[in-house]
Amino acid sequence: MNKKDIISLEKILIQRRTELLSKSNSNTNRRKGIDLDGGNVGDEIDAASQNSEKEMYFELVSNDKMALSAVNDALSKVERGIYGKCEYCEGVIPLGRLKAIPWTKYCIKCQEEVENPKK
Numbered sequence: 801m802n803k804k805d806i807i808s809l810e811k812i813l814i815q816r817r818t819e820l821l822s823k824s825n826s827n828t829n830r831r832k833g834i835d836l837d838g839g840n841v842g843d844e845i846d847a848a849s850q851n852s853e854k855e856m857y858f859e860l861v862s863n864d865k866m867a868l869s870a871v872n873d874a875l876s877k878v879e880r881g882i883y884g885k886c887e888y889c890e891g892v893i894p895l896g897r898l899k900a901i902p903w904t905k906y907c908i909k910c911q912e913e914v915e916n917p918k919k
């Protein structure tokens with residue numbers, strides 16, 4: 801991965817972090833915020849709207865927290881110069897995958913293993 805790619809991915813990460821932070825700052829006006837946000841999270845909200853309002857609230861808050869910590873992790877890796885490395889097998893995560901999910905920690909193979917561990 802060249803420097804230009806890292807810089808463009810870093811920009812996406814910083815933007816994502818700003819979005820998540822502004823979201824968490826407006827928790828008190830959460831439902832209003834969701835209506836206004838629309839956009840990227842539309843699918844999540846459609847699925848979540850089947851739950852009760854209360855469940856939806858907590859689900860989104862904890863998802864946001866997880867997303868934010870993943871984004872912060874990725875940014876600290878950029879700083880340390882180890883961005884784009886799989887945390888599990890230490891292999892290189894393909895650029896296409898990083899462009900789709902810049903805050904991913906694992907390559908596709910390891911992601912599957914982490915999500916569905918074979919016993």
Ligand SMILES: [Zn+2]
Nearest residue numbers: 886889907910
């Ligand atoms: Zn891996």
